[in-house]
Amino acid sequence: MIRLLRHFARNRSGATAAEFSLVVPVFLAFVMVFFGIGFVFWANAGLRNAVGEGARVATLFPLRDDTTIINTIKSNSFGLNGMMGTPTLTTGTANGQAYVDITVTANPRFNLYFFTVSPITLTEQRRVYRPS
Secondary structure (H helix, E strand, O other), rough: HHHHHHHHHHOOOHHHHHHHHHHHHHHEEEEHHHHHHHHHHHHHHHHHHHHHHHHHHHHHOOOOOOOHHHHHHHHHOOOOOOOOOOOOOEEEOOEEEEEEEEEEEEOOOOOOOOOOOOOEEEEEEEEEEEEO
16 A cells, blocks of 8 residues: 555646646736736727827817817717716917817726626826817
8 A cells, every 4th residue: 555655645746737727817817917007008908099189179270160070089989888977178379379178087997707807997088278
C-alpha cells in the first residue's frame, strides 16, 4: 500500500491539467473586465465624436436650427447603442458674441456577466460660438 502511495506522489502526469483548470477562470475574468472597460472607452469616444460634429454644424453659416444640430449629434454617435440621452442646447450671449452650449449624457451598461456594476454616466459638454 505504501509503495502505491509513493508511486502516486511521484506521478506528475496531471499537474498541467490541474494548473490549467485553476488559472483559466481567473484569466477569463480579467479578459472580460478589460473588454468591459474598453467598451466604456469606446462609448466615451462615440459621445465625444457626436458632440464634436454637433459643434461643427452649429458653427456653419447660414445658422442651423436646434433640430438639425440634435439630429447631427444623434447620427454621429457610435458605441452607445441607443444609450445616449437627448442632447440639450442652451443659447446665450457672452461679450456680444452668441454661443450654444451643447450637453449630452450617456449611460453605457458595464456588464461583467457575474455581477452587476452600478451605471456609469458619461457627460460631454462643449460651448460653441456662432457666427454673427
